[in-house]
Every structure is written in C-alpha cells, then in structure tokens.
Amino acid sequence: MRTYSMRHIARTDGQTRISVDFVLHEADGVSGPAANWAKGATPGDEIVLIAPKNGAASGGIEFNHGDAERIVLLGDETAAPAIARILEDLAGQNSDTPCTAYIEVPTGDDQLLIEGAPHHGITWLPREGALRGSMLAPALGWDVSDEARISVASPENADDDLVWETPAYSGSGEQVSTQAPTAGTYYWIAGESGVVKQLRRFLVNEIGVDRSQVAFMGYWREGVAMKG
Numbered sequence: 001m002r003t004y005s006m007r008h009i010a011r012t013d014g015q016t017r018i019s020v021d022f023v024l025h026e027a028d029g030v031s032g033p034a035a036n037w038a039k040g041a042t043p044g045d046e047i048v049l050i051a052p053k054n055g056a057a058s059g060g061i062e063f064n065h066g067d068a069e070r071i072v073l074l075g076d077e078t079a080a081p082a083i084a085r086i087l088e089d090l091a092g093q094n095s096d097t098p099c100t101a102y103i104e105v106p107t108g109d110d111q112l113l114i115e116g117a118p119h120h121g122i123t124w125l126p127r128e129g130a131l132r133g134s135m136l137a138p139a140l141g142w143d144v145s146d147e148a149r150i151s152v153a154s155p156e157n158a159d160d161d162l163v164w165e166t167p168a169y170s171g172s173g174e175q176v177s178t179q180a181p182t183a184g185t186y187y188w189i190a191g192e193s194g195v196v197k198q199l200r201r202f203l204v205n206e207i208g209v210d211r212s213q214v215a216f217m218g219y220w221r222e223g224v225a226m227k228g
C-alpha cells in the first residue's frame, strides 16, 4: 500500500474519475511497487483505493490555513500534485489570501500545468542535478552556502518514520494547538523526509516561526521503501 494525492476528481454521468500523478522514480536508480505499477499500467487495470469520504471530517486532508494572512507552499515532485490541487481549490473558492508556491522538480520538463489564481505566485525550481532540497531552502530565505547542511540523512541513519508535524498533529508527540492559524503566514511543506526535517529545523529553531503556523510532512524517505 502506498499513499498518493488526488490531483483531480471529476464526477460526470454517475461516474467518478480520479487523477493521480505518479513520480516514476526509476531515474534515481531505484523503483518501488507503486512506481512500477504506474509505469506498466494499462486501461482496465484494477487497484484497491482507500480515500477520504466526501463530507467526513479530516481524513486525509492536511491543508488548513485557517485565517492566515499569507500562505507559502513548498514541496518536491511528490508534493507537486497536492500543491496543484491546493492552488486550484483556493482559486475555485475565490480565496484572496496571497499564496506563493515553490516546487522543486528534477528537470524543467517536470513542470505541470496549474490553474491557480492570478495572485498566486508559482515558482518551479528545476534541480537539474543539484542536491535534493537545495532549491527549496533559499526559497525560505535560507542561505545554503554550506551545502552539506541541506543534504538528506544517509539511509543508514534514517529512521523509518516520516516526519509528520502539522498544527493539529505531531508524529513526535509534541503538544499541538487545536486551532488553525488566525493570522500571519501559514507554511505547508512536503517532500523527502530528511529535507523536510532540515527545513523544519531552520524555520522553527533558527527563524522562530510558531509551530502552529506550519505543516511539515515527509512524503517519502531516501533509501527507505514505504511500509505496506
């Protein structure tokens, strides 16, 4: 079992069509059951899908900007579908909250079409061989002249658990607030777990951003297959 974002849902003539964008990560020399399935999928192939129930509380949706005055979204290629969905939903809700997205992808060809609102800033950051995560840090204003600081943890040292710290839930058991942000900037950050952890350390420990204003989500782990 693997976790993916619902990029788009269309309901017509009693049928529901769900679109999912898969990263085919074999280019990195490793693949997995999900990427392999997507690579070989043909029309008519079946999968079992567990999805949030429309109208049910929470259940898989980790974006809650509350009354934040500004939204900043950061993510890698695995988070690009979720970021695209968030921006298009905000545009569909006529939200006038300023929103800026920074999306790090392997190459310029990996940019997707996102139909956000005119006041949404969307910056694609092609790595083109640079260190994973190294394009996201400067987007937060972090000077990564010391590149080693942003490199992901080595697989040997990796804990299997993905970092998952949102305003409403803490994977490490920290005390969390029950309230969504009421002002300020809301940060939503997802991608490779080691990179997300480093961005968290910078934002919370070095910059002092309030823990209740940020959602940090490890979507996958370098060198570690997901369980399931």
Ligand SMILES: Cc1cc2nc3c(=O)[nH]c(=O)nc-3n(C[C@H](O)[C@H](O)[C@H](O)COP(=O)(O)OP(=O)(O)OC[C@H]3O[C@@H](n4cnc5c(N)ncnc54)[C@H](O)[C@@H]3O)c2cc1C
Pocket (backbone or CB within 6 Å): 002, 003, 004, 005, 006, 020, 021, 022, 023, 024, 025, 028, 030, 031, 032, 033, 034, 035, 036, 077, 078, 079, 081, 082, 218, 219, 220, 221, 222, 223, 224, 225, 226, 227
């Ligand atoms: C809430 C959530 C939403 C997600 N949404 C999406 C989405 O919309 N699209 C998407 O593509 N992914 C998404 N992911 C990430 C996806 O679940 C992982 O990448 C997953 O590990 C892929 O499973 P797999 O079977 O291909 O590889 P696994 O069996 O889990 O891993 C096998 C090997 O591949 C490596 N690997 C896994 N993913 C990548 C990658 N992206 N790049 C390089 N190496 C990798 C692992 O480190 C491991 O060494 C999401 C994750 C979460 C938690």
